[in-house]
Amino acid sequence: MFAGLAIAAGYAVSRRQSGANLDNPVTKWFDRAPLLGGAAGAVALWIVVLLISTDVSAVYVVIAIVGGAVVGTLVGMAVGQAVKEQARVSIDVRSVAVAAAVAAVAAELGWVLFKELINKVAWPSAKARIPFPQLDGVTGKALQVGGVTIQRSAIFTVAALVVCAVVLWFFINRTRLGRGMQAVSQDPDTARLMGINVDRIIVVAFALGAVLAAIAGVSQGLQNNNIDFRMGFLAGLKAFTAAVLGGIGNVYGAVVGGLVLGVVEAMATQYIPGQFGGSTWKDVWAFVILILVLVFRPQGLLGARVVDRA
Template identity: 85%
Template sequence: MDQFFQQLVNGLTLGSLYALIAVGYTVVYGIVQLINFAHGEVFMIGAFGALTTYLLFFDGQTAVWILPFMIVGAMLASVGTAVLMERVAYRPLRNAPRLAPLITAIGISVFLQEFIRLLYEKVPFVDFPSAKQRIPFPQIDVVTGPAAEIGNVTIQRSAIFTIAALVISAVVLYYFINRTRLGRGMQAVSQDPDTARLMGINVDRIIVVAFALGAVLAAVAGISQGFQNNNIDYKMGFLAGLKAFTAAVLGGIGNIPGAVLGGLVLGVVEAMATQYVPGQFGGGSWKDVWAFIILILVLVFRPQGLLGARVVDRA
């Protein structure tokens, strides 16, 4: 039983990370119906933004008051990347066939990976480590350190941070979308952008806000992954982005509560499959396979997702 609860905790931690990224996918898809495959790289750049902030201003320190500055640095890097991406790459293709922005997103994903890999260590006037290999992530008091023991179940401090970040982010996002004027504008644009524009809503601004919100959540997820793995690298966003997309589809594409549920379910299934699937199909080497098996099963038997898609089919 203790082993089951340990795997459950591990799964919820992993699922919380997927959910943070998946909600970003969902927010953008709900507004412009774009599957932004470069969102995983926005998550990666958030982690590098936090690391850069630490190396520039706090190198060698571990005090917990550094954490808010790292979060702000991560958000600035992610939001700047996402907004620039939307303005330069996606906005000119807004009325193009859907295949065009999809291929563009894949191209941006590769570009951002290579940009970090080749140029991170070449920033002028500073001595940054090479991103061609894994870079140790800072350890911060309170959110990292000795794990908590509850019975025979071990809970890492970074796991508590990740789950708390998901809860806080989900509550704030729910309030923003349902209780603020800008959030209601996002709902209107997601239903009918042409009518929303006639009603005086600045559709371009709403789309930028959607990209920025997704980037903020991706930045928090990037820091969480850094704390959990104790390192980051330029490839970390690719697989995490694919799994977050799987979580979004699992919950119901365009459905924010569904993205949270899909991420948690995906994380728990991965953890349980690693532990309980017998024979050669179990173990850590098969956890990614099981994640995408779930995607295939959902697309075949329930393509609308667990909670159903909430996207208007526009003509």
């Protein structure tokens, strides 16, 4: 990140020095600046909080990270607007030399700061299982409804699923940015000719996926009560399986595929007798369903068969 911003700054400086006026688009860092600024701001403010006091609650850490992301995004937007007019530059010896010098200085300063932070910040162990924060109302004693035991974390997961599905549907189908995202997914070249900023749409799509993944991570942490570095691997496989079950590229199909996958695992755990049942075999039966769908309905449950025409 330091090197990339330094190169962009070096190009801008060389543009001012050379005074050239060419039409070759060399860099579009002004489109990535808000995203880079948001990430850098969140990490920086989190480090500041840990340097001040290591004994802070999860709520303050979340507030610090979100606040840092907001401030960093605003700074990134300001930087993007400042260098936007300098995005079209000339590549000559002076520009490359200036960019390399600025990148080297920024990388060296970043390495010095990184070494200082490594020694002063109490970083968590990568292999240790860390207890997940308990939230009032979301975690606690399970609810008894008749003869059924319902975990509070399961209620939170279902509620988050409904809210995210509704908000995502509204964003994709009722907002200008969401419709632009659909156009880019169908034909990015034609979308670009229609005036859609394809690069910005891609950044928004990745940011939206990160937000949804964060919500899923919180739900999984509340259910497992512990987090570790391997917890996302199997969840990622299950997410891919759910997307294939519902139909790749179909948002509603992914939701249906996830629900079908969960029901299959629950039924396999409870109702399949013998050595092929139980919780140890639930993942096996989930991937058996995936194989059957790929064999008999490759487009997924809600996917449409696409026919290529000459």
